[in-house]
Amino acid sequence: MARPTPLSGFPEWLPDGRVVEQHVLDTLRRTFELHGFAGIETRAVEPLDQLLRKGETSKEVYVLRRLQEDESDGGAPADRSEKQLGLHFDLTVPFARYVLENAGRLAFPFKRYQIQKVWRGERPQDGRFREFVQADIDVVGAGELPYHYEVELPLVMAEALGALREVGVPEVRILVNNRKVAEGFYRGLGLEDVEGVLRQVDKLDKIGPDAVGELLQTEQGATAEQAKACLELAAISGDDVGVVDRVRALAGSYDAVTELLETGLAELGSLVEAAARRAPGVVVADLKIARGLDYYTGSVYETVLVGHEQLGSICSGGRYDTLASDGKNTYPGVGLSIGVSRLVSRLLSAGLVAATRGVPTAVLVAVTDEEHRAQSDAVAAALRARGVPVDVAPTAAKFGKQIKFADRRGIPFVWFPGLPGDDGSAGPDQVKDIRSGEQVDADAATWAPPAQDLFPRVVPAAAG
Amino acid sequence: MARPTPLSGFPEWLPDGRVVEQHVLDTLRRTFELHGFAGIETRAVEPLDQLLRKGETSKEVYVLRRLQEDESDGGAPADRSEKQLGLHFDLTVPFARYVLENAGRLAFPFKRYQIQKVWRGERPQDGRFREFVQADIDVVGAGELPYHYEVELPLVMAEALGALREVGVPEVRILVNNRKVAEGFYRGLGLEDVEGVLRQVDKLDKIGPDAVGELLQTEQGATAEQAKACLELAAISGDDVGVVDRVRALAGSYDAVTELLETGLAELGSLVEAAARRAPGVVVADLKIARGLDYYTGSVYETVLVGHEQLGSICSGGRYDTLASDGKNTYPGVGLSIGVSRLVSRLLSAGLVAATRGVPTAVLVAVTDEEHRAQSDAVAAALRARGVPVDVAPTAAKFGKQIKFADRRGIPFVWFPGLPGDDGSAGPDQVKDIRSGEQVDADAATWAPPAQDLFPRVVPAAAG
Numbered sequence: 001m002a003r004p005t006p007l008s009g010f011p012e013w014l015p016d017g018r019v020v021e022q023h024v025l026d027t028l029r030r031t032f033e034l035h036g037f038a039g040i041e042t043r044a045v046e047p048l049d050q051l052l053r054k055g056e057t058s059k060e061v062y063v064l065r066r067l068q069e070d071e072s073d074g075g076a077p078a079d080r081s082e083k084q085l086g087l088h089f090d091l092t093v094p095f096a097r098y099v100l101e102n103a104g105r106l107a108f109p110f111k112r113y114q115i116q117k118v119w120r121g122e123r124p125q126d127g128r129f130r131e132f133v134q135a136d137i138d139v140v141g142a143g144e145l146p147y148h149y150e151v152e153l154p155l156v157m158a159e160a161l162g163a164l165r166e167v168g169v170p171e172v173r174i175l176v177n178n179r180k181v182a183e184g185f186y187r188g189l190g191l192e193d194v195e196g197v198l199r200q201v202d203k204l205d206k207i208g209p210d211a212v213g214e215l216l217q218t219e220q221g222a223t224a225e226q227a228k229a230c231l232e233l234a235a236i237s238g239d240d241v242g243v244v245d246r247v248r249a250l251a252g253s254y255d256a257v258t259e260l261l262e263t264g265l266a267e268l269g270s271l272v273e274a275a276a277r278r279a280p281g282v283v284v285a286d287l288k289i290a291r292g293l294d295y296y297t298g299s300v301y302e303t304v305l306v307g308h309e310q311l312g313s314i315c316s317g318g319r320y321d322t323l324a325s326d327g328k329n330t331y332p333g334v335g336l337s338i339g340v341s342r343l344v345s346r347l348l349s350a351g352l353v354a355a356t357r358g359v360p361t362a363v364l365v366a367v368t369d370e371e372h373r374a375q376s377d378a379v380a381a382a383l384r385a386r387g388v389p390v391d392v393a394p395t396a397a398k399f400g401k402q403i404k405f406a407d408r409r410g411i412p413f414v415w416f417p418g419l420p421g422d423d424g425s426a427g428p429d430q431v432k433d434i435r436s437g438e439q440v441d442a443d444a445a446t447w448a449p450p451a452q453d454l455f456p457r458v459v460p461a462a463a464g
Numbered sequence: 465m466a467r468p469t470p471l472s473g474f475p476e477w478l479p480d481g482r483v484v485e486q487h488v489l490d491t492l493r494r495t496f497e498l499h500g501f502a503g504i505e506t507r508a509v510e511p512l513d514q515l516l517r518k519g520e521t522s523k524e525v526y527v528l529r530r531l532q533e534d535e536s537d538g539g540a541p542a543d544r545s546e547k548q549l550g551l552h553f554d555l556t557v558p559f560a561r562y563v564l565e566n567a568g569r570l571a572f573p574f575k576r577y578q579i580q581k582v583w584r585g586e587r588p589q590d591g592r593f594r595e596f597v598q599a600d601i602d603v604v605g606a607g608e609l610p611y612h613y614e615v616e617l618p619l620v621m622a623e624a625l626g627a628l629r630e631v632g633v634p635e636v637r638i639l640v641n642n643r644k645v646a647e648g649f650y651r652g653l654g655l656e657d658v659e660g661v662l663r664q665v666d667k668l669d670k671i672g673p674d675a676v677g678e679l680l681q682t683e684q685g686a687t688a689e690q691a692k693a694c695l696e697l698a699a700i701s702g703d704d705v706g707v708v709d710r711v712r713a714l715a716g717s718y719d720a721v722t723e724l725l726e727t728g729l730a731e732l733g734s735l736v737e738a739a740a741r742r743a744p745g746v747v748v749a750d751l752k753i754a755r756g757l758d759y760y761t762g763s764v765y766e767t768v769l770v771g772h773e774q775l776g777s778i779c780s781g782g783r784y785d786t787l788a789s790d791g792k793n794t795y796p797g798v799g800l801s802i803g804v805s806r807l808v809s810r811l812l813s814a815g816l817v818a819a820t821r822g823v824p825t826a827v828l829v830a831v832t833d834e835e836h837r838a839q840s841d842a843v844a845a846a847l848r849a850r851g852v853p854v855d856v857a858p859t860a861a862k863f864g865k866q867i868k869f870a871d872r873r874g875i876p877f878v879w880f881p882g883l884p885g886d887d888g889s890a891g892p893d894q895v896k897d898i899r900s901g902e903q904v905d906a907d908a909a910t911w912a913p914p915a916q917d918l919f920p921r922v923v924p925a926a927a928g
Contacts, residue, residue, distance in 0.1 A: 002790065002791070003564055003565065003567075003790050004514075004561050004564055004565045005565070006565065007507065007509070007511075007547075007549075010507040010509060011507075012504075012505070012506055012507055012562065013504070013505075014504075014566060014569055014570075015502040015503070015504055015570075015576070018502070018503055018504050018505060019503075021505075022503060033824035033853050033919070034824070034848040034851070034852070034853050034854065035848070035853070035854070035855070036823060036824060036825040036853055036854060036855030037824070038479040038482070038822055038823045038824065039479070039482055039483075039486060039824075040476075040477070040478075040479055040482050041476070041477075041482060041485075042476055043471065043474040043475075043476055043595050044508075044581060044583075044595060045471070045474060045595070047471075048531075050468075052531075060530055060531060060532050061530075061531045062528045062529070062530060062531070063528070063529045063530075063531050064526045064527070064528065064551070065526070065527045065528075065529060066524055066525075066526060066527075066585035067512075067516075067524060067525045067526070067527050067550070067585070068524050068585065083471075085471075086531070087528070097468050098476065100467055100468055101467065101468045101469070101470065102478060103467075105478055106478075106479075107869075107872050107873050109858050111823075111855070112479070117508060119508075121530035121531070121532065131507050131508060131509070141858075146858060146859060148837060149858075152841075274838075278841075278845075326466065326467050327466070358502055359500060359502045359575075360497035360498070360500060360501070360502065360503075361500040373612060374738075377616075377742075381742070384498040384499070387498070388498070389497050389498050389499070389500055390498065390499070390500060391499070391500030391575070394573050394605075394610060394613075395610060405571075408571050409571050455497070
């Protein structure tokens with residue numbers, strides 16, 4: 001087998017990169033659990049018709065085929081009763097299906113987190129992968145879901161991402177908007193194709209306000225004044241409730257105040273207010289946030305890494321009045337999804353964070369000679385029983401070579417089992433900190449490394 | 465959308481089942497890390513030609529196709545330079561590729577653990593799934609790998625599975641054999657098609673000794689005496705080194721002692737001896753263990769849950785002299801793989817273990833009325849800051865209803881924020897253990913639940 005090369009769009013990390021990713025995942029999981037979200041996993045596949053239900057062909061679904069089908073009859077499914085399956089492209093569609101499938105056995109409102117890989121056959125680019133990890137939180141109600149969850153969920157994400165600041169993850173800014181504000185404003189202006197207008201506004205970052213203004217007139221049939229009003233709304237942002245007053249004043253100046261707009265502004269205001277109190281400086285109302293997806297009906301969220309805005313959103317979501325429906329019940333929800341691979345890939349490639357080592361091992365137990373390997377194994381067992389990650393040298397090479405083995409892996413301590421002296425009694429064990437060179441007598445029943453050396457840590461990188 | 469039904473072969477758990485699975489995964493990870501194994505993940509896909517390299521069509525590989533290819537040109541890949549991809553059916557093939565791809569950046573011997581889903585398009589049966597989680601450990605050397613790893617790796621698995629005993633997982637029995645023993649014995653008998661003989665012996669559990677003896681004669685051309693000798697070897701088992709003497713005596717009686725047999729017996733003997741010392745009663749030499757796969761060259765392992773032997777092996781593996789090779793270097797390895805889904809599925813379906821609750825939440829903070837929700841949020845934040853998983857009631861319903869909300873989810877404590885009295889000063893907060901009904905004054909800055917109530921625990925089930 002020739003040396004294989006990486007597959008574009010399918011990221012993999014070396015062991016020290018995986019330590020970083022694992023730390024991110026552990027931190028997210030802990031925060032989600034502290035907030036009462038239950039962890040679930042769904043299967044990687046869904047029936048193809050469900051994946052395409054929202055017309056999501058842009059996600060470039062991967063379709064599965066069993067190899068044996070191919071061989072037995074030239075490509076046609078051997079068993080026609082088997083549904084065609086595809087890999088899920090997000091965790092929302094599978095979660096909606098899980099809720100419907102298990103509705104009778106879940107307690108609502110149901111809060112869940114879900115951390116899994118998803119797949120999209122899109123063209124790989126910087127920060128855009130074909131296989132990547134998402135970490136989602138959602139709360140879903142049966143029939144109804146109080147508004148306050150639209151305030152709480154982005155704050156949970158702010159806390160989760162904030163808990164990563166200490167290891168060198170940059171500050172985040174959560175940009176929020178409310179569909180009711182946009183829709184109320186556009187309808188007040190007399191623009192009825194709200195989806196169409198949102199689709200054009202969503203292009204602002206890519207093509208700029210002049211081109212969007214042009215498109216609003218040529219594609220959506222807006223007048224010059226209507227287009228101007230849409231651009232003025234999109235230009236409003238701020239992290240205090242003053243933003244609500246500015247939107248209301250703008251709408252008033254165009255005589256575009258509607259009941260829907262007022263409802264949206266009340267919601268947006270209470271979100272901004274709660275955020276200013278509970279996570280100052282993190283949440284910013286940004287009236288240009290449109291989120292292309294048509295199923296959002298209230299708050300919408302996007303999140304940028306400060307200083308890495310061109311990476312795009314690393315955590316997005318919103319409120320949907322109909323996450324799922326089985327004809328009898330409707331399940332409204334609100335949720336956000338962190339693009340873990342996009343985040344971790346940037347942390348590693350930009351040298352923002354680093355692992356202190358790529359192996360869990362805190363101590364390498366040296367082997368004096370193969371006849372005494374059992375003595376080294378016994379030391380290792382005693383340390384492990386007390387929670388210390390330990391490896392034993394692979395061979396009884398010269399001690400210098402065994403120390404090099406540890407050094408190459410970043411293992412901070414090497415343990416030397418005591419040797420029997422001339423009188424037959426064993427000498428004391430010794431442990432060496434190979435960074436300082438300090439070597440002291442030690443007993444495997446009591447010695448422990450300093451807490452910061454026990455497991456690999458993730459720290460801000462020197463280059464960051 | 466009508467209520468969806470489960471897909472056969474693609475298991476999913478309800479939240480309390482996921483608590484059990486997560487506990488199993490956390491326990492395995494911790495044991496692997498204490499033994500110095502570095503965690504990695506590989507992508508879910510491999511080039512199809514690599515997946516089929518060992519002729520593994522029996523694993524029924526799932527092949528991927530991008531939906532857009534299909535639509536744009538009727539099924540032919542749009543970009544012919546793209547390799548055909550399939551989902552991995554185990555974690556060994558991807559690991560071998562990862563080792564070759566990153567050989568220059570890894571330190572050997574390289575010990576890694578890997579816990580991921582794999583996919584096989586086989587017909588689903590009890591304990592056999594199309595999508596399932598495996599937990600693998602392997603150590604791989606560059607050019608050489610000392611024998612002692614063949615002793616250590618099954619003992620790591622014994623420790624990992626042993627650590628699950630306290631939550632109700634049954635005892636395991638690790639059955640070990642050595643390919644050199646079988647090969648040396650067969651060649652000593654004059655049977656040269658070792659693979660063929662192993663393939664027949666592998667059928668013993670399914671069709672019994674008489675039928676295997678018949679097949680050895682009709683299919684492998686063995687004499688009646690050779691067939692009898694093979695069956696006598698396969699009947700030997702035991703958990704001490706006496707087993708080595710019995711094999712040697714048997715070989716002697718057929719004049720079938722070879723150098724290879726002696727090498728194998730020395731290895732098997734030292735494994736059984738070390739296991740008897742370090743994990744008494746867990747490892748049993750069983751000379752009928754054949755492991756169908758042709759790449760094993762030394763020790764082979766299978767593991768049964770005692771009392772659930774008909775479930776099949778839940779942890780298998782062995783030594784392979786060529787895990788990977790890039791023409792210049794050869795990478796020998798030894799590893800084992802736990803079938804986590806098979807294990808967890810049995811634990812749940814047989815009612816052997818249970819989670820104390822399906823949500824992480826230890827405390828539900830009640831909401832007196834929506835105007836005072838911020839007061840409840842503040843209590844929740846104070847408790848979470850001290851590591852207590854907390855949820856806040858979804859609505860300010862009657863307290864009885866809020867207690868029912870907690871009870872339905874198994875949340876042990878409900879917190880009542882103090883209300884302002886007639887004089888305007890807030891009364892004390894109170895917390896109620898809804899199991900005992902006991903209710904006491906409490907301060908969110910100091911109160912904590914008993915340690916056993918902090919997170920859901922996994923415990924032996926009453927039915928187990």
